[in-house]
Amino acid sequence: METGNSLLLYLGVCLSVWTSSTAVENLDHQAENVRWVSLDFTSILTWTAPPSDYKYTVQFSMDEGDWMETLNCNRISETECDLSEQLQALDGSVSADIRTEPAAYDPSANVEDFPHTYSPVFNPYKQSNISAPTFTVEAVDDRRVIVNITDPLTTNHRRGKQMSIRDVLKNDLMYKIIYHKSGSTGKRDILSTTNVKEFMDLEAGHVYCFMVAAYVPLRPKDSRHGAWSTQLCSPPGDILQELGLGVWVGVFFILLTVIIIIVTVTVLCCRQRNRALQTTQSSRPV
Missing domain, CATH: 2.60.40.10 (Immunoglobulins)
Structure with missing residues (x-):
């Protein structure tokens, strides 16, 4: 045992x-x-x-x-x-x-x-990090622009439909938009609670450029911002509207100078031709 x-x-x-x-x-x-x-x-x-x-x-x-x-x-x-x-x-x-x-x-x-x-x-x-959104820029008139943002998609599905980050975050999701006049270093930013934001009272005749990122203010500070999008600019306005007063004055004097030169040359040519005709007629035998 x-x-x-x-x-x-x-x-x-x-x-x-x-x-x-x-x-x-x-x-x-x-x-x-x-x-x-x-x-x-x-x-x-x-x-x-x-x-x-x-x-x-x-x-x-x-x-x-x-x-x-x-x-x-x-x-x-x-x-x-x-x-x-x-x-x-x-x-x-x-x-x-x-x-x-x-x-x-x-x-x-x-x-x-x-x-x-x-x-x-x-x-x-x-x-979870959020990727850069895509968006479009549409000029309504020379002083208004509409920015239309598309939510990034997730890999999750609900009832057979692929979910976007808006489906997950709902009202906690905002978008931060940075914009500035083309060629200017001064930038401004705003927050939008929706995917469509209209910018009004812009300076007429100027091109404006925009960048967009998702923003979730209820998150910890280091994860509130998503990745920034590439920059998109509004379509260029009418070139005639973009010309300032000084340019118009310069154009006026250039046109006036060209007209004076044309008139002067025309008058001189006509006088020279008339003189040539008179000389020819006086030299013919009677």
Whole structure:
């Protein structure tokens, strides 16, 4: 009986040593440098690890709740996991757990004995970067311009429709617009709560240039601004309207000078011709 107990004890010790050695070995391959990369609510968890046959399983927790499995990141070889569908741009604190597992699957193994690497806490609603919007500039008349902004799209879908950042952020989304006269260094900016903004009482005859970025004032300071768009300018106005008084005075004197020269040359040519005719007629024999 004692021999049997000793054998069981020996096997238990061996199993414990084997499990410990496997866990220590896994430590050399566990995930490191874990970070979140998120743009327009496409949120991807990334990490680094040396090349190996080890697998990685990712779980996540919302607001310190229960850990939930990610079906698309179960025993994967890649060092990134797309959590966009699971998070759906929720306004909550997300934590992720990356578990390093040996390549050979052992259903009897205690997964808690494997190395775990935890991510920084992340809130997609407040921290996801926003890409630059596209927009158009339409001149209504020589003093009014309309800027029409298109919301960037996300990779999330709701009821079969692809969502925009406006669908996610709703009334929290604003747009900051910078504008200035072409050729001028003086810039002004305004905030718009809608996608269409009309600029009135602009200086007639001038071209105005615009840049647009998403702005979410309720976010932390370092993530309120989205990326700035490329610059677009209003169509050039009527060239006649852009000419100032001084230019018009100069044009008038140039035209007057040209007319005087033409008249003078014409008169001189006519006189010279008349003289030539008179000389010819007087020299003919009678």
